Amino acid sequence: MAHPLASSVQVLAFDIFGTVVDWHGTIVREMSLLHPGVDGDAFARAWREGYRPAMARVMKGELGWTPIDQLHRMILDDILPRFGLQDMGDVERRYLNRAWHRLDPWPDSVEGITRLKRRYTVCTLSNGNIGLLTNMAKRAGLPWDCVLSAEVFRAYKPDPATYLGVAQVFDLLPEQVMLVAAHHDDLAAARACGLRTAYIQRPLEFGAAHPKDVAAHPGNDLHCADMNALADELGA
Amino acid sequence: MAHPLASSVQVLAFDIFGTVVDWHGTIVREMSLLHPGVDGDAFARAWREGYRPAMARVMKGELGWTPIDQLHRMILDDILPRFGLQDMGDVERRYLNRAWHRLDPWPDSVEGITRLKRRYTVCTLSNGNIGLLTNMAKRAGLPWDCVLSAEVFRAYKPDPATYLGVAQVFDLLPEQVMLVAAHHDDLAAARACGLRTAYIQRPLEFGAAHPKDVAAHPGNDLHCADMNALADELGA
Numbered sequence: 001m002a003h004p005l006a007s008s009v010q011v012l013a014f015d016i017f018g019t020v021v022d023w024h025g026t027i028v029r030e031m032s033l034l035h036p037g038v039d040g041d042a043f044a045r046a047w048r049e050g051y052r053p054a055m056a057r058v059m060k061g062e063l064g065w066t067p068i069d070q071l072h073r074m075i076l077d078d079i080l081p082r083f084g085l086q087d088m089g090d091v092e093r094r095y096l097n098r099a100w101h102r103l104d105p106w107p108d109s110v111e112g113i114t115r116l117k118r119r120y121t122v123c124t125l126s127n128g129n130i131g132l133l134t135n136m137a138k139r140a141g142l143p144w145d146c147v148l149s150a151e152v153f154r155a156y157k158p159d160p161a162t163y164l165g166v167a168q169v170f171d172l173l174p175e176q177v178m179l180v181a182a183h184h185d186d187l188a189a190a191r192a193c194g195l196r197t198a199y200i201q202r203p204l205e206f207g208a209a210h211p212k213d214v215a216a217h218p219g220n221d222l223h224c225a226d227m228n229a230l231a232d233e234l235g236a
Numbered sequence: 237m238a239h240p241l242a243s244s245v246q247v248l249a250f251d252i253f254g255t256v257v258d259w260h261g262t263i264v265r266e267m268s269l270l271h272p273g274v275d276g277d278a279f280a281r282a283w284r285e286g287y288r289p290a291m292a293r294v295m296k297g298e299l300g301w302t303p304i305d306q307l308h309r310m311i312l313d314d315i316l317p318r319f320g321l322q323d324m325g326d327v328e329r330r331y332l333n334r335a336w337h338r339l340d341p342w343p344d345s346v347e348g349i350t351r352l353k354r355r356y357t358v359c360t361l362s363n364g365n366i367g368l369l370t371n372m373a374k375r376a377g378l379p380w381d382c383v384l385s386a387e388v389f390r391a392y393k394p395d396p397a398t399y400l401g402v403a404q405v406f407d408l409l410p411e412q413v414m415l416v417a418a419h420h421d422d423l424a425a426a427r428a429c430g431l432r433t434a435y436i437q438r439p440l441e442f443g444a445a446h447p448k449d450v451a452a453h454p455g456n457d458l459h460c461a462d463m464n465a466l467a468d469e470l471g472a
Binding site for chain 1: 359406
């Protein structure tokens with residue numbers, strides 16, 4: 001039997017990096033092809049670690065509005081010397097930076113989201129820019145009804161403008177929207193705005209060498225092993 | 237053989253009302269079910285005629301940023317007395333206003349756009365709001381890669397921010413984007429921004445009683461009978 005929320009929720013908004021796609025595994029694989037001698041695991045984590053500080057600079061007004069593609073490039077330029085890659089040319093940097101458009105979905109993502117789409121409106125809610133998310137979806141076969149992004153709301157998560165923005169776009173109450181994410185801080189911020197929340201376990205988000213604690217958090221409405229489990233819970 | 241532009245264009249941005257969907261036919265049909273005594277043809281045209289003046293009020297700053305759903309409702313409230321429907325209640329007005337989310341695609345739209353999606357990124361570029369366009373696509377089966385709207389750019393077409401915004405979203409040059417529309421003024425504004433343009437003939441946009449001149453305009457790159465003809469031209 002479907003969860004009681006199945007009938008009140010109308011829109012499922014999905015976090016992307018780590019929740020729907022495997023950024024760590026993809027960056028490691030791309031790096032192993034380009035520079036097999038580099039520690040791809042450390043490189044992937046360093047690139048990702050620069051992400052929050054870079055967004056914080058934008059939100060504090062130190063930088064104007066900046067799409068994630070540009071933030072990824074700034075961080076890349078910053079970390080390359082640490083991995084002995086300071087001589088990488090611009091063409092390769094551009095190519096590597098676009099790896100974030102080529103992230104592979106977790107094995108359950110396309111099937112689970114396709115099932116959920118039959119019953120719900122499924123959209124992204126990511127700090128990634130619209131072009132990145134669209135290119136990723138087209139390559140991976142992610143069947144979004146609509147691509148929503150920090151770029152639409154001119155604010156990054158966890159700014160309330162993003163979570164409430166989804167409800168406004170669809171002319172719904174916050175509790176008719178559910179955020180689906182693998183990160184408790186993102187879900188907590190959505191909950192504070194009145195959204196429903198579903199946690200997805202992604203123990204390997206940071207690679208097999210750094211397993212993530214995926215224990216249940218009592219605040220979330222749902223706690224699921226993957227997207228197919230979410231579809232089961234929601235009767236889709 | 238595909239048109240030479242087939243290899244340089246990457247993104248096709250579609251105008252929606254009249255180009256992809258039949259607003260006149262759908263509004264006439266919805267009205268004939270609700271109020272068979274009303275002249276549905278005149279009613280549909282009156283509703284649509286209020287659209288440009290309402291957007292102009294927003295662009296002049298007389299009204300703040302207003303989603304098309306709200307503009308449609310303002311126009312509806314304004315025209316109902318002319319059709320003897322001044323007593324229509326709020327519930328019915330809300331229902332009728334959502335007819336713009338239920339517009340039927342022209343018979344060739346889903347097939348042609350599905351073909352084009354195999355080779356190009358296909359997105360909307362409409363003054364309709366994101367929620368309206370997403371609901372419409374879900375009901376009609378329109379397979380957009382991405383829903384772009386005046387709401388994303390906080391400007392209505394023909395503001396250059398909308399046409400150039402599509403190129404910016406995808407990090408492309410304007411000439412790598414093609415606007416597909418059934419309206420010469422929309423296409424001319426896109427052309428002035430450097431976009432490529434394809435005109436789609438929709439002689440019945442205003443109903444069979446008011447056939448539209450669909451003669452070719454020399455400025456457009458392509459002039460097509462329908463979306464399948466566009467797919468033929470572009471080798472999709």
